[in-house]
Amino acid sequence: xxxxxxxxxxxxxxxxxxxxxxxxxAHGSVQLAGEKKLDxxxxxxxxxxxxxxxxxxxxxRGAVGINLNATGSIDQPVLQGRLDVKNTFVSHVDFxxxxxxxxxxxxxxxxxxxxxxxxxxxGAEPSR
Numbered sequence: 001x002x003x004x005x006x007x008x009x010x011x012x013x014x015x016x017x018x019x020x021x022x023x024x025x026a027h028g029s030v031q032l033a034g035e036k037k038l039d040x041x042x043x044x045x046x047x048x049x050x051x052x053x054x055x056x057x058x059x060x061r062g063a064v065g066i067n068l069n070a071t072g073s074i075d076q077p078v079l080q081g082r083l084d085v086k087n088t089f090v091s092h093v094d095f096x097x098x099x100x101x102x103x104x105x106x107x108x109x110x111x112x113x114x115x116x117x118x119x120x121x122x123g124a125e126p127s128r
Contacts, residue, residue, distance in 0.1 A: 008033040012040075021047030021063055028070075036074040042066050042081075048088050059098065062088030068108060079108040085118065097122050 003012040008031060015026040024044025031037045048060035065084035072078035083106040091098020104118030 005032070019047070020049075021045070022050065024066060030074065038070045038072055038074060038077055040070040042068045042070075048090070051090075057093045059091045059093070060089065062086060062102070064088065078110050080110065082107050 001012075001015050001017075003010060003015065005011075009029050010032055011029040012027055017024055017026075022045065024042055024046060026040065026042050028038070028040035030040065043066065045063050045065050048062045048064060051060045052058055063086045065086065066081070068079060068081035068083070070077050070079055085102050085104045085106070088102040089098055089100040090102065099120045100123055102118065102120035104120075105116040106118070107114040107116050
């Protein structure tokens with residue numbers, strides 16, 4: 001991992017994170033003050049259990065392939081790229097059932113998200 005903060009800008013050069021079901025690289029910069037411009041890129045796969053770590057009310061399993069670029073600003077990001085959803089399960093503790101066996105592709109084009117394909121079923125969390 002290599003990053004630096006200079007002139008109120010955080011820069012990452014080939015940040016590589018790998019773990020159980022997660023392996024992605026990130027690169028780019030974020031202005032921490034002023035216009036707060038973004039120029040970031042993500043590529044790889046992420047274990048959906050990480051979402052559960054960030055938001056404890058969400059239960060999630062499976063993997064998402066990511067090829068995404070973010071530009072614009074922190075307040076108004078512009079996303080370009082795609083997410084490939086692979087055999088995932090997602091639910092919220094306040095809802096009676098979740099979505100399982102999710103598979104599909106979501107395309108990001110500036111301020112639009114196009115669901116190119118998304119299939120799944122509703123029900124309880126699948127057994128592990």
